[in-house]
Amino acid sequence: MNSKKIAKLAGVSRSTVSRVINNYSNVTEETRKKVQAIIDKYGYTPDAAGRSLAGKKNKVIGLFIVDHYLKKDRYVIHDSPYLSEFISYATDIADDQDYHILVSVVTQREKYEKIRTLINSKMISGAIFVGGGAKKDELEKIINLGHKIVLIDEPLEKKYENVLHLLSENFEGGYMATEELIKNGHKKIAHITGELEKFDALERLRGYKKALEDNNIKLKNKYIAYGDFTMESGYLAIEELYEQNKNDMPTAIFVANDFMAIKVIEFLENKGFRIPEDISIIGFDNSNFTHFLAGGLTTISRSIEQLVNQSITNLINFLEKDEKKFAIDKKVKVKLIKRNTVKSITD
Amino acid sequence: MNSKKIAKLAGVSRSTVSRVINNYSNVTEETRKKVQAIIDKYGYTPDAAGRSLAGKKNKVIGLFIVDHYLKKDRYVIHDSPYLSEFISYATDIADDQDYHILVSVVTQREKYEKIRTLINSKMISGAIFVGGGAKKDELEKIINLGHKIVLIDEPLEKKYENVLHLLSENFEGGYMATEELIKNGHKKIAHITGELEKFDALERLRGYKKALEDNNIKLKNKYIAYGDFTMESGYLAIEELYEQNKNDMPTAIFVANDFMAIKVIEFLENKGFRIPEDISIIGFDNSNFTHFLAGGLTTISRSIEQLVNQSITNLINFLEKDEKKFAIDKKVKVKLIKRNTVKSITD
DNA sequence: TTGTAGGCGTTATCAC
DNA sequence: GTGATAACGCCTACAA
Numbered sequence: 001m002n003s004k005k006i007a008k009l010a011g012v013s014r015s016t017v018s019r020v021i022n023n024y025s026n027v028t029e030e031t032r033k034k035v036q037a038i039i040d041k042y043g044y045t046p047d048a049a050g051r052s053l054a055g056k057k058n059k060v061i062g063l064f065i066v067d068h069y070l071k072k073d074r075y076v077i078h079d080s081p082y083l084s085e086f087i088s089y090a091t092d093i094a095d096d097q098d099y100h101i102l103v104s105v106v107t108q109r110e111k112y113e114k115i116r117t118l119i120n121s122k123m124i125s126g127a128i129f130v131g132g133g134a135k136k137d138e139l140e141k142i143i144n145l146g147h148k149i150v151l152i153d154e155p156l157e158k159k160y161e162n163v164l165h166l167l168s169e170n171f172e173g174g175y176m177a178t179e180e181l182i183k184n185g186h187k188k189i190a191h192i193t194g195e196l197e198k199f200d201a202l203e204r205l206r207g208y209k210k211a212l213e214d215n216n217i218k219l220k221n222k223y224i225a226y227g228d229f230t231m232e233s234g235y236l237a238i239e240e241l242y243e244q245n246k247n248d249m250p251t252a253i254f255v256a257n258d259f260m261a262i263k264v265i266e267f268l269e270n271k272g273f274r275i276p277e278d279i280s281i282i283g284f285d286n287s288n289f290t291h292f293l294a295g296g297l298t299t300i301s302r303s304i305e306q307l308v309n310q311s312i313t314n315l316i317n318f319l320e321k322d323e324k325k326f327a328i329d330k331k332v333k334v335k336l337i338k339r340n341t342v343k344s345i346t347d
Numbered sequence: 348m349n350s351k352k353i354a355k356l357a358g359v360s361r362s363t364v365s366r367v368i369n370n371y372s373n374v375t376e377e378t379r380k381k382v383q384a385i386i387d388k389y390g391y392t393p394d395a396a397g398r399s400l401a402g403k404k405n406k407v408i409g410l411f412i413v414d415h416y417l418k419k420d421r422y423v424i425h426d427s428p429y430l431s432e433f434i435s436y437a438t439d440i441a442d443d444q445d446y447h448i449l450v451s452v453v454t455q456r457e458k459y460e461k462i463r464t465l466i467n468s469k470m471i472s473g474a475i476f477v478g479g480g481a482k483k484d485e486l487e488k489i490i491n492l493g494h495k496i497v498l499i500d501e502p503l504e505k506k507y508e509n510v511l512h513l514l515s516e517n518f519e520g521g522y523m524a525t526e527e528l529i530k531n532g533h534k535k536i537a538h539i540t541g542e543l544e545k546f547d548a549l550e551r552l553r554g555y556k557k558a559l560e561d562n563n564i565k566l567k568n569k570y571i572a573y574g575d576f577t578m579e580s581g582y583l584a585i586e587e588l589y590e591q592n593k594n595d596m597p598t599a600i601f602v603a604n605d606f607m608a609i610k611v612i613e614f615l616e617n618k619g620f621r622i623p624e625d626i627s628i629i630g631f632d633n634s635n636f637t638h639f640l641a642g643g644l645t646t647i648s649r650s651i652e653q654l655v656n657q658s659i660t661n662l663i664n665f666l667e668k669d670e671k672k673f674a675i676d677k678k679v680k681v682k683l684i685k686r687n688t689v690k691s692i693t694d
Numbered sequence: 695t696t697g698t699a700g701g702c703g704t705t706a707t708c709a710c
Numbered sequence: 711g712t713g714a715t716a717a718c719g720c721c722t723a724c725a726a
Contacts (some may be wrong), residue, residue: 048468050703052396078435119396397719
C-alpha cells in the first residue's frame with residue numbers, strides 16, 4: 001500500500017494524502033475524513049525511506065557505545081552495569097517522547113566507519129556517545145560531519161557548536177567521597193582507581209588527591225592501587241594494597257566503583273578485618289545490587305537516569321527546535337549516599 | 348555528497364559508483380580503484396533512504412518490548428532485570444553480526460500503531476517481540492503484515508510461517524525446581540507465582556503442579572501465593588503465606604523468580620526462620636545479583652544469552668537466506684543451579 | 695565493462 | 711483547497 005493507491009481509492013491526489021498524513025491545515029474537514037477513512041481501512045503507513053528522501057526527519061536517535069579498552073572475551077554492554085543501565089533508561093525515556101533508540105557498539109578503530117555510515121545515511125537524526133573510551137581523532141572526524149551529537153564524559157580540547165558536552169561530576173564525587181572519610185577522622189586513606197584511560201576514573205582520582213591536599217593530608221603512592229572497574233581487578237588491587245601495606249594498613253578506602261568495592265570488602269573480611277569497624281569503605285555509582293548487600297555500601301550516587309534524561313531531552317529539543325548550536329556544557333550532579341560501611345575513627 | 352557527485356569526480360556514471368559501493372564483480376580493477384579513491388577522499392556513504400527505496404534491505408532489527416501489565420510509575424525496561432539483560436545481550440550479539448538493534452516499547456494498545464509504522468515503513472528488516480505481555484489480536488494484526496518476526500514466550504493458537512516461536516523451558520524449570528525439593532525429602536512445598544497474565548509465570552506454576560502430581564503429593568491451595576515478579580509483590584505474597592499457614596508452615600518454597608525470593612528470605616529470617624535449615628528456598632532466573640548474596644540462592648537458570656542468541660541468529664539467517672518460512676519452534680533449555688538455600692529434610 | 699533511463703514513495707513548489 | 715510535477719539518492723534492467 002502506498003500514497004498513490006490511497007489517493008486513487010479516496011478519489012484525491014497524492015498531495016492531499018500527504019497533507020492528511022502530515023496534519024497540514026489546508027485541507028477541508030470533509031476531505032480529511034474521507035482520506036483518513038481509507039488510510040485506516042488499509043492500515044497504510046508512509047514509507048520511511050520515501051519520507052526521508054523527500055526531506056523529512058525521522059525520530060531515531062543513535063546511541064553509540066564506544067569503548068576501546070575492553071577485554072576481548074567480554075560482552076561490551078552486558079558486562080557493564082553502567083552501560084546496561086544507560087541503555088535501559090535511554091529506551092524508556094526516548095519512548096516517552098515518541099523517539100526510538102538505535103544502539104550500536106564500537107570497540108575498534110575500524111568500526112567508526114559503521115557510525116559514520118549510520119549518521120551519513122540519515123538513518124538517525126541525532127546521536128549520543130557514551131562509554132568514555134573514544135578515539136579523539138575519529139570522534140572529531142564524526143563531529144565534523146556536522147550532525148547533532150551529545151558526548152558523555154568524553155572531553156575534547158575544542159568545543160563544537162553541534163555538540164553538547166555532558167559531564168557527570170566525577171571529580172566532585174571523588175572529592176566528596178574522600179572528604180567524607182576525612183570528616184570521619186580518617187587520615188590513612190587509600191584509593192583504588194578505575195581504568196585510567198577513562199576520563200571518569202581519572203577525575204575520581206583527581207578528586208581524591210585534591211581532597212587530601214585541601215585537608216593537609218600527604219598523598220602516599222603506596223595507598224593507591226590500580227583497578228579497571230571490573231570485579232576481578234578490584235580483587236587484584238586490594239590484594240596488592242594489602243601485600244604492600246600489611247604493617248600499616250589504611251583505615252579507610254575510597255574505591256572507584258561499587259563493583260570493585262564488593263570484592264574489596266570480601267577480601268578484607270576474609271583477612272579478618274571488620275567493615276567498617278577496622279576499615280571504612282566508600283564506593284561510587286550507587287549500583288543497583290548494593291541494595292542486596294546486608295547493611296549496605298556507603299557510596300557516591302551519580303544518577304544515570306538524570307544523565308540519560310539530560311542527554312535525550314536536550315538532543316530532542318535541539319533536533320526539533322532546529323537551532324543552530326548547542327548553547328551548553330552541562331554537568332550532572334552526584335551525591336553522597338550514607339549507608340553502613342563508613343565509621344568514625346573516634347567512635 | 349552523493350553518488351552523482353562522486354560519479355562526476357571520478358569521471359564515471361552513477362551506476363558504476365553503485366557497482367563499486369556494492370562490490371559487484373563487473374567492474375575493472377582500474378575503475379574500481381579510481382572510484383574508491385574518490386569515495387574515500389570525500390568520506391561518501393550512500394544514503395540509507397535512497398537504498399531502501401531502491402529495494403535494498405537494511406541491517407536493522409526491531410526489538411519490541413511488549414508489556415501491558417506494568418505499574419504506571421515504573422520504567423518498563425530499567426526496572427526489569429530480565430528485559431535489561433535481554434537488550435544488553437541483543438545489542439552485543441547483533442553487533443557481532445554487523446546488525447543494529449532498534450528498540451521500542453509498547454505498554455498500551457494505542458502503541459501498537461507505532462510498531463506497525465516501524466515495520467511498514469521498512470525502517471527495520473525483522474523484528475523480535477519480548478516481554479510476554481502482548482495483546483493477541485494486535486500481535487496477529489502485525490504478524491499478518493507478513494514480515495519476519497521472532498516471538499519470545501508469546502504463545503499463539505495459530506502458527507505462522509513468518510514467525511519463529513521461541514520458548515524458554517518455563518514448565519520444565521518449574522518442574523525441575525519442585526522436583527529438587529521433593530528429592531530432598533520435602534513434602535510441604537509452597538509456591539509463590541509470578542504475574543499470571545504472563546505465559547512464563549503460568550508455565551512455572553504448571554510445572555510445580557505437575558511435579559507434585561507425579562510424586563503423589565497433594566496440591567494444597569493454601570500453599571500457593573500470588574506475586575507478580577516484583578520484589579514488593581514477593582514480600583506481600585510471603586506475608587500472606589505466613590499468615591495463612593503459621594501453624595503448618597511449608598518446609599520448602601519454590602519462588603517464581605529470584606527477585607521475589609530475596610524478599611521471601613528476608614521476611615522469613617526476620618520471623619526467626621533459618622534458611623535453609625528450617626525452610627528451603629529455590630528461585631528462578633539465576634539473576635545477576637544472586638552472586639552478591641552471602642551463601643547464594645539455589646535457582647533455575649534460563650540462559651538469556653542463549654535465548655537472545657537463538658532469536659537473533661535465527662532471524663538474521665532467515666532474513667538473509669531469503670527463505671519462505673521459519674521451519675521451527677525452538678525451546679531454550681534451563682538448568683538447576685545448586686547453591687545454599689536448599690537442604691535435605693532428613694539431614 | 696560501462697552508461698542510460700526508469701522507478702522506488704514521499705514531500706514541496708507552484709499553478710489553478 | 712486541491713492537483714500536477716519535480717526532486718530527493720539509489721539500484722537495476724537494458725542497451726551499447
